[in-house]
Amino acid sequence: MSTLWKSRYAQRTLGIKSSAIRELLKVTQRPEIISFGGGLPAPDVFPVKRFEEACHKVLSEQGAQALQYGTTEGYQPLREMIARNIARYGILATADNVLITSGSQQALDLIGKLLINRGDRILVEAPTYLGALQAFNVYGAQYVPVPVDEDGLLTEQLDPSLRAGPKFMYVLPNFQNPSGVTLSEGRRHQLILLADKYGIPIIEDDPYGQLRYEGEHIPPLVVLDWENVRRDNTFTIGNVIYLSTFSKTLAPGIRLAWIVAPEDVISKLVQLKQAADLHTSTFNQYVAYEVARDGFLDQHVKLIRQVYRERRDAMLQALHDYFPHEVTWTHPKGGLFLWVTMPEGTDSQALWHAALAENVAFVAGDCFYPNNGHEGGRHMRLNFSHSQPEQIREGIRRLSVAVKMQLRTNHVIH
Amino acid sequence: MSTLWKSRYAQRTLGIKSSAIRELLKVTQRPEIISFGGGLPAPDVFPVKRFEEACHKVLSEQGAQALQYGTTEGYQPLREMIARNIARYGILATADNVLITSGSQQALDLIGKLLINRGDRILVEAPTYLGALQAFNVYGAQYVPVPVDEDGLLTEQLDPSLRAGPKFMYVLPNFQNPSGVTLSEGRRHQLILLADKYGIPIIEDDPYGQLRYEGEHIPPLVVLDWENVRRDNTFTIGNVIYLSTFSKTLAPGIRLAWIVAPEDVISKLVQLKQAADLHTSTFNQYVAYEVARDGFLDQHVKLIRQVYRERRDAMLQALHDYFPHEVTWTHPKGGLFLWVTMPEGTDSQALWHAALAENVAFVAGDCFYPNNGHEGGRHMRLNFSHSQPEQIREGIRRLSVAVKMQLRTNHVIH
Numbered sequence: 094m095s096t097l098w099k100s101r102y103a104q105r106t107l108g109i110k111s112s113a114i115r116e117l118l119k120v121t122q123r124p125e126i127i128s129f130g131g132g133l134p135a136p137d138v139f140p141v142k143r144f145e146e147a148c149h150k151v152l153s154e155q156g157a158q159a160l161q162y163g164t165t166e167g168y169q170p171l172r173e174m175i176a177r178n179i180a181r182y183g184i185l186a187t188a189d190n191v192l193i194t195s196g197s198q199q200a201l202d203l204i205g206k207l208l209i210n211r212g213d214r215i216l217v218e219a220p221t222y223l224g225a226l227q228a229f230n231v232y233g234a235q236y237v238p239v240p241v242d243e244d245g246l247l248t249e250q251l252d253p254s255l256r257a258g259p260k261f262m263y264v265l266p267n268f269q270n271p272s273g274v275t276l277s278e279g280r281r282h283q284l285i286l287l288a289d290k291y292g293i294p295i296i297e298d299d300p301y302g303q304l305r306y307e308g309e310h311i312p313p314l315v316v317l318d319w320e321n322v323r324r325d326n327t328f329t330i331g332n333v334i335y336l337s338t339f340s341k342t343l344a345p346g347i348r349l350a351w352i353v354a355p356e357d358v359i360s361k362l363v364q365l366k367q368a369a370d371l372h373t374s375t376f377n378q379y380v381a382y383e384v385a386r387d388g389f390l391d392q393h394v395k396l397i398r399q400v401y402r403e404r405r406d407a408m409l410q411a412l413h414d415y416f417p418h419e420v421t422w423t424h425p426k427g428g429l430f431l432w433v434t435m436p437e438g439t440d441s442q443a444l445w446h447a448a449l450a451e452n453v454a455f456v457a458g459d460c461f462y463p464n465n466g467h468e469g470g471r472h473m474r475l476n477f478s479h480s481q482p483e484q485i486r487e488g489i490r491r492l493s494v495a496v497k498m499q500l501r502t503n504h505v506i507h
Numbered sequence: 508m509s510t511l512w513k514s515r516y517a518q519r520t521l522g523i524k525s526s527a528i529r530e531l532l533k534v535t536q537r538p539e540i541i542s543f544g545g546g547l548p549a550p551d552v553f554p555v556k557r558f559e560e561a562c563h564k565v566l567s568e569q570g571a572q573a574l575q576y577g578t579t580e581g582y583q584p585l586r587e588m589i590a591r592n593i594a595r596y597g598i599l600a601t602a603d604n605v606l607i608t609s610g611s612q613q614a615l616d617l618i619g620k621l622l623i624n625r626g627d628r629i630l631v632e633a634p635t636y637l638g639a640l641q642a643f644n645v646y647g648a649q650y651v652p653v654p655v656d657e658d659g660l661l662t663e664q665l666d667p668s669l670r671a672g673p674k675f676m677y678v679l680p681n682f683q684n685p686s687g688v689t690l691s692e693g694r695r696h697q698l699i700l701l702a703d704k705y706g707i708p709i710i711e712d713d714p715y716g717q718l719r720y721e722g723e724h725i726p727p728l729v730v731l732d733w734e735n736v737r738r739d740n741t742f743t744i745g746n747v748i749y750l751s752t753f754s755k756t757l758a759p760g761i762r763l764a765w766i767v768a769p770e771d772v773i774s775k776l777v778q779l780k781q782a783a784d785l786h787t788s789t790f791n792q793y794v795a796y797e798v799a800r801d802g803f804l805d806q807h808v809k810l811i812r813q814v815y816r817e818r819r820d821a822m823l824q825a826l827h828d829y830f831p832h833e834v835t836w837t838h839p840k841g842g843l844f845l846w847v848t849m850p851e852g853t854d855s856q857a858l859w860h861a862a863l864a865e866n867v868a869f870v871a872g873d874c875f876y877p878n879n880g881h882e883g884g885r886h887m888r889l890n891f892s893h894s895q896p897e898q899i900r901e902g903i904r905r906l907s908v909a910v911k912m913q914l915r916t917n918h919v920i921h
Contacts, residue, residue, distance in 0.1 A: 157550035
């Protein structure tokens, strides 16, 4: 019967596949498995009690408004709070520059909808965030991948890629998903100058910026863009659209994120969002505002930093203790992930199966490259936010067994 | 600066305009105005207390899960509850046929994304739901409008339109927005047979089906499709995709709706939803499940029916008492809206301004026709769910002043 529907699918849906990660996660939900696969925040730091108080307050004092339809732009006090919060990082936006979205994934979808015509090329880091590739794929994006190293995107390799005329650049400067690397301040300046030189705008995705465990805060691209390029102008948010979220600082289950952009871009995004889902849950916006207000968010972020730093350190220590010397990994200064590189010739898919036999899981690197590039074949992404330190140590021990086996197999083969 | 962005907007965003309704609503939020403009449920029937209890229960017992990422398909107990509820109307779906969406607007967006290539023609009722036009416009839809009368879509006029080969039909059979009319059972059978004859699938949008204030329930198209056409088969949901929502029975601010479709269509929609917003708020799904369970939803719907029936009756009575005899209106058997038709030559936009001067608002009919057709020029949509009966009476009195003035003006002009 459904052939009737199938024959009617639009062109854009051809080749859209279910996320590899989603499929992997199904396998790894067995309780005996220690999973470094997902990108899940630690549920033990969700501020559940504070949510309960906020729900009570919102429903008892503003129930009629919080359960009613709301504006597409978002709940005004929440937009204002976000504008105030990001002002501390030098982003001089007002509430009018802020659009509340149903998670950052919707921000990426709306941006794809707004900017991508079929065949447009998007410059991305290689590796990059899988969810962005999924969002942009729907609109027929092609990709110009540029490699990253420990200091982020290799800006010195950018010129030829920018000359190819990408529609925009999509960059995660802080503790990038999946690699965990951070774009250095020097390269940020260089990137902004190049963006200006070639007139190529930037989408700056910053879900983890507040989760820094060591080193100094580096100004976001959206701020450097203003300082470096438009020092003489009155303030406009110009070449850079900035994205962030409450998913990693409050909870992902409320699906609340935001876009910071010039007002006329916001107004176009509002039209697209209205057609996409009318508006983000009024109730969740009221509740998040009540949870975050009066300094709670800052205080809570401190707790998360402390917990995740300990987990990152546990993973780094365990990798050091158990992993063979041929294998290297990044040292993330924040965020949720680190990135392991195995010797040339390692097949991370085969390793994935071997690891599963040891009851430990990760995501194989090839997911994070456009067109499932083979560049990812010897990498794995490890999440350290979701497991307790002792689980992390045991999981890395198990993984090391699989890795060593795999390296021996390789050796035999070569 | 933002010219940089503007020059990069994708083709699909050209011609996407902000909703007329949204703009109108801004004007009508002044407290002295009685507004029949929005499509808002009555906040006085929101089950606020029950929401409070549900939030408390969910957070204290399942906080870690409810605030975490969830599956794209939706919270399994909620999907199962929906499957059980719709089974009572003869829709023999399982949870696997149900996809939870972020409001019905997202269902329409995902359907547009799945099915519409630029230039595809969609058969719609004229007038039809504005939000569907907005969702489909993004994907470059063209329209084949077919008029409605008091018994809904004029199926006897369908043959030539179906021969023109629309991609699908979009139909609201119950208490249609904006007209309030209901597709008769006879025409439903005819529609199903025609859909089968021409192989044109149907999107059945049913947000108000449970809000019937008089007359007998009529089986949904998705059920008739199965009974009439596929009686000999094992059960498949075939030619019809069915949409409904909790917005009108629980609260719109939680943004929860659902799509019922064959499993392979659901699986494709899941991929598109994953790219669009990952999943609908886990928290809201847990809470809605707790609110609705143990028969509460049914009981609550009875209360809503009682309240809205009274308001509809107040509006019908006031129209009868105040409006001149040249003006006619529909008699909706349920839902939130009725549709007023003024004599040929009336300009509903001019009337709208005249009404605003009398401190009363409505939505002019032309919004509800594809390409803002002039067919709508002498119609207005009136919402009766949001105002109290005495406000409704006073609002209709004020509106009658503007209408009579307008009719006099017309008379002078002609």
